[in-house]
Amino acid sequence: MDKTDFIIVGQGLAGSILALELLKQNKSVLVIDKPEMSQCSRVAAGIYNPIVFKRLTQSWMADKIIPTMFEFFEAAEKLFNTKLIHQTKIARVLGSEQEEILWKKKSINELSDFIDGEIHPSENEYEFLNSHYGFVNQAGFVDVTSFLTRTRNYLEQHNSFLNNTFAYKDVIVSENEIRYKNFTCDKLIFCEGHLATQNPFFKELKFKPAKGEVLTIYCEELKATSIINKDFFILPLPEKHHFKVGATYNWLDFTDNLTDKAKQMLVEKIDSVIPFPYKIIKQQAGVRPSTIDRRPVMGFHAINKNMGVFNGFGTKAVMLAPYFSKHFCNFIFLNQELFLDVDVKRFYA
Ligand SMILES: Cc1cc2nc3c(=O)[nH]c(=O)nc-3n(C[C@H](O)[C@H](O)[C@H](O)COP(=O)(O)OP(=O)(O)OC[C@H]3O[C@@H](n4cnc5c(N)ncnc54)[C@H](O)[C@@H]3O)c2cc1C
Incomplete structure (x- = not known):
């Protein structure tokens, strides 16, 4: 025994x-x-983000949990002798003047540790967004x-x-x-x-499990180096020209099966933002273990x-x-x- x-x-x-x-x-x-x-x-996708965009508030306990997250994954990087944390700002697309006003207001008080108050015009590598955007600073992703x-x-x-x-x-x-x-x-x-x-x-x-699907795409002309967030995310991966795009939510299907419906939904989202040709490399699905509260x-x-x-x-x-x-x-x-x-x-x- x-x-x-x-x-x-x-x-x-x-x-x-x-x-x-x-x-x-x-x-x-x-x-x-x-x-x-x-x-x-x-x-x-492994993204960490201190902000809940829907309400523009701090994510639950973000100020306490993010330092511990760094401590943990930095120790894992040493243990495994490999890079795991990729600090990458999030470019949050601001769709209206009201959103911009709220973004500026929150950047000088309750979210000052996390967001940059400057509103950026769509230019250079973000010109294709055709919209203003603001940056979330303490964000990035872990190579899960x-x-x-x-x-x-x-x-x-x-x-x-x-x-x-x-x-x-x-x-x-x-x-x-x-x-x-x-x-x-x-x-x-x-x-x-x-x-x-x-x-x-x-x-x-x-539990209230929520299935999610993501796509990995290859796009040579997309030069963005930050995570883009609109009502979905586009995450630049360490492999050149590769991006992860997601994610969908489904509260009825608890399988890891890939669906055409989710693929179509994500393709429509990509096409609404990215004007460049791209190739879908991979589709993946998993079920998030969410609780009812x-x-x-x-x-x-x-x-x-x-x-x-x-x-x-x-x-x-x-x-x-x-x-x-x-x-x-x-x-x-x-x-x-x-x-x-x-x-x-x-x-x-
Ligand atoms: C599309 C998508 C995108 C996501 N993006 C993010 C993100 O950007 N950032 C973030 O923080 N989170 C993200 N998540 C959420 C995150 O993936 C989950 O919170 C996390 O993976 C849950 O981990 P877990 O270990 O609890 O569960 P799981 O990852 O489900 O692990 C459970 C493990 O237990 C094994 N297992 C279960 N039952 C048995 C058994 N009886 N015998 C043996 N083995 C068993 C399973 O095979 C599995 O390996 C995302 C989730 C999805 C679906």
Whole structure:
């Protein structure tokens, strides 16, 4: 029987970030993952953005979580000896005079740390926008695919990874440990993304999964070096002339299947902004694990105190998961309280 401190189910962004945090705290970890089951993290654009454009407000806890996000991914860059964070401003298209007035007003008070008050005319590499735009400064993207691949390699090198479907029926819970097949652990933490809806131990959790699709395009004439945001995003990728475009939202289809409808929707959006010829290189789909109150969810089972959950990162795992992996560890090891907003107990009431 192999003994480990933690078994984590799922090696998406949530499971990977929690596993690295636990290893940093000198805990032994076994991550069990069958990557084909959910593509969500593998299709993510990885964008971090401190602003909610719809209301032009600060994203929830942005001032606290962004510094921790940098700390986490900079440490991962050192560990894996590779670049993961790409600091890239967001050029937000301002569609009306009212939007410009609001942008300027917010840039001198509540959003002064995040947005640049200057309104830019459409010129040079952004001339094609035919519209004014403002820049979000503390923004960019994380190369999620590289992070996940390197995390998996690292876990494999440390005998901490098992490529297998986790079978809930094989869990045996006793007072001080949990047994799963040939393994025993002190704590079992579920990070299955939207597939948590099939977890028989946490039926009370209320998810509202949202499928999203993205396209990768090749466009030689598009020279933009910032992320463009209108009612969708165009993200310049590190590979020359490649851009990721997205994303769609669908609350009814919980498969990773590609759809013509989403492709058509994204093509129409691209054609409404980009006047240059382009080629579609790739289409990808995944299902975001959003909760009904759009907050992450973490904590332990009401009866089986050694069985936990770390999930619900919705549209923002890159920004949220590093901060909350620390928050969850402080709860586990230092008995610090969980924020009520993220505590699993809110679903038990
Ligand atoms: C189109 C799109 C664009 C996005 N863009 C961004 C973005 O720009 N920025 C951002 O921060 N977020 C973005 N997101 C959201 C982000 O991708 C999610 O918040 C994040 O991926 C959730 O990670 P997770 O680890 O919780 O879930 P997942 O990524 O779904 O990971 C769960 C893992 O568990 C495995 N698993 C599940 N059940 C089992 C089982 N029984 N046995 C074994 N393995 C199992 C799955 O196969 C998977 O590997 C985007 C999402 C989509 C769909």
